Every structure is written in structure tokens, then in C-alpha cells.
Amino acid sequence: MGSMSAVVVAVLCAFAMHAGLLVTTAQLDPTFYDDTCPDLYDTVFDVISNASLTDPRIGASLLRLHFHDCFVQGCDASVLLNSTDTIDSEQGAIGNINSIRGLDVVNDIKTAVEDSCPGTVSCADILAIAAEVGSVLGGGPSWDVLLGRRDSLNANLTLANQSLPSPFFTLDLLKASFAAQGLNTTDLVTLSGAHTFGRARCSVFNNRLSNFNNTGNPDPTLNTTYLAILSGICPQNATVVNITNLDLTTPDQFDNNYYSNLQQLNGLLQSDQELFSTPGADTVDLVNSFSSDQSVFFDNFIASIIKMGNIGVLTGTDGEIRTQCNFVNSENSGLLLAGVASNDSKEKLVAQSK
Ligand code: HEM
Ligand SMILES: *[C@@H]1O[C@H](CO)[C@@H](O)[C@H](O)[C@H]1NC(C)=O
Ligand SMILES: *[C@@H]1O[C@H](CO)[C@@H](O)[C@H](O)[C@H]1NC(C)=O
Ligand SMILES: *[C@@H]1O[C@H](CO)[C@@H](O)[C@H](O)[C@H]1NC(C)=O
Ligand SMILES: *[C@@H]1O[C@H](CO)[C@@H](O)[C@H](O)[C@H]1NC(C)=O
Ligand SMILES: *[C@@H]1O[C@H](CO)[C@@H](O)[C@H](O)[C@H]1NC(C)=O
Ligand SMILES: *[C@@H]1O[C@H](CO)[C@@H](O)[C@H](O)[C@H]1NC(C)=O
Ligand SMILES: *[C@@H]1O[C@H](CO)[C@@H](O)[C@H](O)[C@H]1NC(C)=O
Ligand SMILES: *[C@@H]1O[C@H](CO)[C@@H](O)[C@H](O)[C@H]1NC(C)=O
Ligand SMILES: *[C@@H]1O[C@H](CO)[C@@H](O)[C@H](O)[C@H]1NC(C)=O
Ligand SMILES: *[C@@H]1O[C@H](CO)[C@@H](O)[C@H](O)[C@H]1NC(C)=O
Numbered sequence: 001m002g003s004m005s006a007v008v009v010a011v012l013c014a015f016a017m018h019a020g021l022l023v024t025t026a027q028l029d030p031t032f033y034d035d036t037c038p039d040l041y042d043t044v045f046d047v048i049s050n051a052s053l054t055d056p057r058i059g060a061s062l063l064r065l066h067f068h069d070c071f072v073q074g075c076d077a078s079v080l081l082n083s084t085d086t087i088d089s090e091q092g093a094i095g096n097i098n099s100i101r102g103l104d105v106v107n108d109i110k111t112a113v114e115d116s117c118p119g120t121v122s123c124a125d126i127l128a129i130a131a132e133v134g135s136v137l138g139g140g141p142s143w144d145v146l147l148g149r150r151d152s153l154n155a156n157l158t159l160a161n162q163s164l165p166s167p168f169f170t171l172d173l174l175k176a177s178f179a180a181q182g183l184n185t186t187d188l189v190t191l192s193g194a195h196t197f198g199r200a201r202c203s204v205f206n207n208r209l210s211n212f213n214n215t216g217n218p219d220p221t222l223n224t225t226y227l228a229i230l231s232g233i234c235p236q237n238a239t240v241v242n243i244t245n246l247d248l249t250t251p252d253q254f255d256n257n258y259y260s261n262l263q264q265l266n267g268l269l270q271s272d273q274e275l276f277s278t279p280g281a282d283t284v285d286l287v288n289s290f291s292s293d294q295s296v297f298f299d300n301f302i303a304s305i306i307k308m309g310n311i312g313v314l315t316g317t318d319g320e321i322r323t324q325c326n327f328v329n330s331e332n333s334g335l336l337l338a339g340v341a342s343n344d345s346k347e348k349l350v351a352q353s354k
Contacts, residue, residue, distance in 0.1 A: 028146035037117035059134030060198030061101035066131035072313020076152035077123035088345025095164030150319035202234035222286035
């Protein structure tokens with residue numbers, strides 16, 4: 001290598017390290033809105049708490065939304081953007097379509113927050129707070145949510161298709177999916193514990209019920225009693241989209257039963273059971289330890305969800321604070337202007353923010 005190219009490499013490395021440093025030191029802060037929106041947490045909590053009275057699943061759905069936001073170009077509320085001329089919504093991604101929930105509740109939260117603190121709080125931060133509230137309402141851990149994220153100006157459907165892990169992934173693929181986000185094996189086992197509540201559709205686990213992996217038999221790591229129950233819920237060639245609880249013991253509680261379920265071969269998704277049933281895997285000890293001590297699980301969950309919440313955040317003057325979470329401001333104000341001339345668009349806009 002010539003000395004000139006060696007210098008170029010050295011400079012590039014220094015730049016890369018510097019850039020890396022900038023990313024990791026882009027500081028979020030739990031007190032970020034203390035002066036500008038002091039009642040933010042209570043506002044978010046009240047809307048979700050009210051919604052949970054009629055929809056006990058909403059806390060789980062909101063926690064998942066934060067995950068699906070963070071895994072696709074960082075926690076920037078890109079998942080909330082609807083399709084327009086310039087945006088291919090991530091909501092059409094294989095992991096999101098007919099699956100993510102809570103978008104209307106997020107809009108309700110945003111409306112309430114805009115009421116008291118206009119133009120101040122990002123949709124990405126609302127998702128991060130909503131995830132914590134979801135955990136708390138389920139009886140799970142609470143933590144100081146780091147804040148100061150800003151909202152993206154774009155979305156990336158291609159990236160969403162690539163980045164959201166599949167329930168049919170083997171342990172190696174799950175680890176790789178998390179590693180791509182800077183999350184390690186402990187984070188994988190810990191964050192999978194979010195499947196302690198919420199629901200799943202037959203289509204994401206019926207691969208296990210018969211002819212698993214082309215063996216002609218059900219998944220051997222699926223408890224046979226549970227197999228019989230699930231086969232009843234998900235008959236072959238069913239025309240109805242049935243759903244069932246991710247945690248068969250305490251469906252709406254955020255607790256450590258997810259891990260004791262895995263020990264009894266009662267994980268719902270293949271990707272769940274892999275954590276315990278993959279021969280010789282380094283994840284088994286973690287499952288056992290979380291199963292035997294809920295506070296160890298909760299402590300790890302707090303560390304890992306905060307780590308997840310830091311992925312690829314926009315801060316400072318990057319991105320924007322969206323006015324309406326489903327649209328970037330330039331397109332939203334376009335609609336507002338159009339609304340002056342046309343009742344149609346205006347009504348549409350009002351309907352959107354409901
Ligand atoms: C490890 C890889 C993961 C895979 C393969 C995976 C896959 C899935 C699937 C297939 C569903 C059911 C969706 C449906 O049928 O509509 C689901 C639900 C859910 N996931 Fe995950 N997930 C993973 C990790 C996570 C993480 C890291 C979190 C949050 C920290 C999370 C939180 C949830 C929650 C709370 C639900 C229930 C949502 C509801 O009831 O609306 N998942 N997941
Ligand atoms: C509470 O929830 C109900 C039903 O989801 C909704 O109609 C009502 O507007 C909500 N009230 C408040 C104060 O958010
Ligand atoms: C992403 O996946 C969805 C659902 O499978 C598919 O309809 C869409 O064409 C994919 N888009 C891209 C850009 O990969
Ligand atoms: C979207 O993601 C794809 C796949 O990772 C990447 O190649 C592309 O550059 C991204 N597009 C934008 C606009 O960031
Ligand atoms: C599925 O079968 C292939 C070989 O046909 C094997 O390599 C793979 O590990 C199996 N997957 C699971 C989850 O059992
Ligand atoms: C489901 O449909 C397939 C193909 O249409 C058929 O071969 C199979 O017998 C059906 N299974 C049941 C249980 O009806
Ligand atoms: C699931 O769907 C089938 C029809 O496809 C229905 O007969 C069955 O009762 C449903 N089971 C549950 C538990 O919802
Ligand atoms: C299957 O699950 C039941 C409880 O649902 C449990 O008693 C039994 O031990 C489990 N079987 C295996 C092989 O783990
Ligand atoms: C994984 O990351 C956590 C922080 O979330 C750290 O405490 C732990 O040491 C890491 N584990 C491994 C095996 O690298
Ligand atoms: C808007 O709608 C109202 C009644 O709904 C109608 O009276 C008015 O003419 C409409 N304005 C335009 C610009 O279409
Ligand atoms: C945005 O998309 C969601 C579904 O992905 C839909 O329910 C909602 O009505 C859309 N909002 C607007 C304003 O089009």
C-alpha cells in the first residue's frame with residue numbers, strides 16, 4: 001500500500017470513528033421536555049390508560065410499534081408515515097401489514113400533546129414513552145424514558161422488509177438481525193420477553209402445527225398439549241383470521257412467564273422457542289435465569305429497551321417535529337393549504353388526526 005493511500009485510510013478511519021462517536025454521544029435526556037412540556041408523561045399515560053379500558057391489548061401493540069420503529073433506520077417515527085407521492089409506507093412491510101396496531105391511539109396522544117405543547121414533542125418520543133406506559137399498564141417495569149428524538153423526513157419500505165425479524169427465523173438469523181442493530185444476544189433474549197403479552201395471528205405460527213420444516217410432522221419443540229389447542233384455534237384452510245395469546249398463562253400481564261413457558265415448550269412462535277430449544281445454545285442459561293427471577297428479567301429489560309431506544313436517533317436540528325405523525329410537515333402543510341380551497345382535503349385531514 002502506498003503511503004498516500006495509507007494516509008487516506010487513516011483519515012477515513014478517523015472520520016469513521018469520529019462519526020461513530022457522534023452517533024453514540026448524540027445524547028437523549030429524560031428531562032428533555034421538563035420545561036417545554038412538563039405534563040407530557042401524564043398526558044401520554046392518560047390517553048393509553050383510557051384506551052386500555054376498551055382494548056386490553058393496546059399496551060402490547062404500542063410497545064411493539066416502538067420496536068418496529070427503532071429497527072428500521074432508527075427510532076425516528078418512520079413507521080408512522082403513510083404512503084404519499086414521495087413516501088412508500090413501512091406499514092406495508094411484511095412484518096407490519098395487517099399486523100401493527102395502535103396507530104389511531106398514537107394520533108390521539110399526539111392530538112392531546114399538541115393541545116398543551118404545540119410543535120414541541122416528536123412522534124418518535126411519543127412512541128418511546130408509549131412503550132414504557134404499555135409495560136407499566138401490564139404490570140411490567142417502569143423506567144426513565146430518554147427523550148429528545150426527532151422525526152424522520154422519510155420512510156424506507158425496502159429496509160423495513162429487510163430489518164424486521166421474521167417469526168420463522170432460526171436462532172442464528174435472530175442473532176444476526178439484532179446484531180445489525182447493535183443489540184447482542186442478551187438483548188435478544190431479554191427483548192423477546194415482550195412476548196409476555198399481546199396476540200399473534202395463526203399465520204405467524206401455523207408453520208409449526210403440521211409438516212414443520214418439510215418434516216411431515218409438527219414442530220417437535222412444541223408442547224403436544226399446546227399443539228392440540230393451537231390446532232383447534234387454527235384449523236387448516238381456515239377462512240377466518242384467528243388470533244391467540246402470545247403467553248398462554250398470563251395473556252395481558254407483563255411478567256416472566258414467557259420464559260417458564262419456553263421451558264415447558266409452550267412458546268408460541270418458532271422464534272420464541274428457538275431461544276430455549278436450540279441444542280447447545282448460549283441463550284438457554286438466560287432463559288432459565290429470567291424464568292427463575294423476574295427482577296433479573298426486569299432489570300435486563302430496562303437496560304435493553306433503553307439501548308433499543310437509542311438506535312439511530314435524530315437529534316438537534318436533524319429531521320423535524322411532525323405536526324401530524326402520519327405525514328412529514330411539508331406534505332401536511334400542503335394538505336392544509338389544499339384544505340383552504342377544497343373541503344375534501346380539509347375533511348380528510350380532520351379525519352386523519354382523529
Ligand atoms: C426477536 C424477534 C421478534 C420476532 C420474530 C417477533 C415477531 C412477532 C410476531 C410475528 C408477532 C405477532 C404479530 C401478528 O400476528 O400480527 C409479534 C407480536 C408482538 N411482538 Fe414481537 N417479535 C420479535 C421481537 C419483539 C420485540 C423486541 C418486541 C418489543 C420489545 C416485541 C413485541 C411484541 C409484542 C408486544 C407483540 C404483541 C403485539 C399486539 O398484540 O398487538 N417483539 N411479534
Ligand atoms: C376514552 O376512550 C373512549 C373509548 O375508546 C373514547 O371514546 C374517549 O374519547 C376517550 N376519552 C378520553 C378523555 O380520552
Ligand atoms: C415489502 O414486502 C411487502 C409484503 O411482502 C411487499 O408487498 C412489497 O412489495 C415489498 N416491498 C419492497 C420494496 O421490498
Ligand atoms: C432504503 O433501504 C435500502 C436497503 O437497505 C437502501 O439500499 C436504500 O439506500 C435506503 N433508501 C433510503 C432513501 O435511505
Ligand atoms: C430445517 O431443516 C433444515 C434441513 O432440511 C435444517 O438445516 C434446519 O436446521 C431445520 N430448521 C429447523 C428450525 O429445525
Ligand atoms: C386444505 O387445502 C388443501 C389444498 O387445497 C387440501 O389438500 C387439504 O386437504 C385441505 N385440508 C383440510 C384439513 O381441509
Ligand atoms: C378459528 O376459526 C375457525 C374458522 O376458520 C372457527 O371455526 C373457530 O371457531 C375459530 N377458533 C377460535 C378459537 O377462534
Ligand atoms: C407441556 O405443558 C404443560 C403445561 O401446559 C406442562 O405441564 C408439561 O410439562 C409440558 N410438557 C413438556 C414436555 O414440557
Ligand atoms: C450485551 O449488552 C449489554 C448491555 O445491553 C451488556 O451489559 C452485556 O455485557 C452485553 N453482553 C454481551 C454478551 O456482550
Ligand atoms: C364546503 O362545504 C360547504 C358545506 O359542506 C359548502 O357550503 C361550501 O360551498 C363548500 N366550499 C367549497 C369551496 O367547496
Ligand atoms: C394512514 O394509514 C393507516 C393504515 O396504515 C390508516 O388507518 C389511516 O387512515 C391512514 N391515514 C390517512 C390520513 O390516510
